[in-house]
Amino acid sequence: MDMLNDPALEVFRDEVRAFLDAALPDDLRRAAARATSVFIDPAVSLPWQRILNARGWAAPDWPAEFGGPGWDEMQRYLFAAECARAGAPNLAPMGLKMVAPVIMHYGSAEQRAHYLPRILSGADYWCQGFSEPGAGSDLASLQLRATPDGSDYVLNGSKIWTTHAHFANRMFALVRTSNDGKPQAGISFLLLDMATPGISVEPIRTLAGDHELNQVFFDDVRVPQANRLGAENAGWSVAKHLLTFERGGKYAPALIGRLERLRGQAGIDPVLRARLDREAIGLTALQALELKAMRGLGGSAALYASVLKVLGTETAQRIDVLACEIAGYSAWADADGQAPADVAVAVPRYLNDRAASIYAGSNEIQRDLIARHMLG
Structure with missing residues (x-):
């Protein structure tokens, strides 16, 4: 530290x-x-x-x-x-932190010049088209078909759990361009305009009552092959590069701030305070690991991303449980006559964060990667 x-x-x-x-x-x-x-x-x-x-x-x-x-x-x-x-x-991370790094790494000079300034300014708001109804943690089984037709691909199929697709004007998506060989070998990475005819977005309401997720349908959607990032059938490598940025991250700063706000609230019994203290110790360790990962000490970036994803999301879920318990003890309001923010949103945040250990590759999958590649 x-x-x-x-x-x-x-x-x-x-x-x-x-x-x-x-x-x-x-x-x-x-x-x-x-x-x-x-x-x-x-x-x-x-x-x-x-x-x-x-x-x-x-x-x-x-x-x-x-x-x-x-x-x-x-x-x-x-x-x-x-x-x-x-x-x-x-x-929003989908543009700035996820697709932008892969455009920098795999994109042509023309793609970088077009997309990166628009991502910075917010002119393009992105969503991620990876998961499908039959392809979640086993992403290589995806079936959204992209059939070459002249200079275009024609897309048919759907994506699901697509965060903020109802706001987005752009999507980066994995599509099936070949069924030959291993499933991973027939996937390509496309950049899509969400206003393209044939794309429709249907909302999915979460347990928290939010409209954050969607299912996106593709019905004979034409996408220029020039919108492909990387070579045809080489999209799996592009996706693995992107997932390093999605899974890794800086979990500790936000969680430390949230925990300090919870610790500062009145009316918490000694047992709850002790549990908050235990999480504070764990967050200090998580922060040290994040700093170590940034310096490239002791492991590959991809494996560190898996470790941090597991620790960060599961710590957040434990803090969610504590916030709900604290909300039960809190019968007071702030100066505006409302409950403090962390109390008011404790239950919806708890419900929303249940998915954190599933999205970006389930934590069970991350533990398997850690066991095979880091622990031997």
């Missing part, structure tokens, strides 16, 4: 805090506090993204050559921690 105590980083932290104090609007802060999911409505996230983009900070992980700030690992980590401390809205 000494990595966080560099004097140069203290100067950077002060700069970020001053910016957040001055630039983060109170209405966006309040809306973020009452969000029940990490995927915040674009009516809240996009205004904040535009503010950050004007400062050059919308994409902390991007290299300067593509429009990012060119920060090192510790600066990025501190920025995430300060945003969590300030209560800033999460930005």
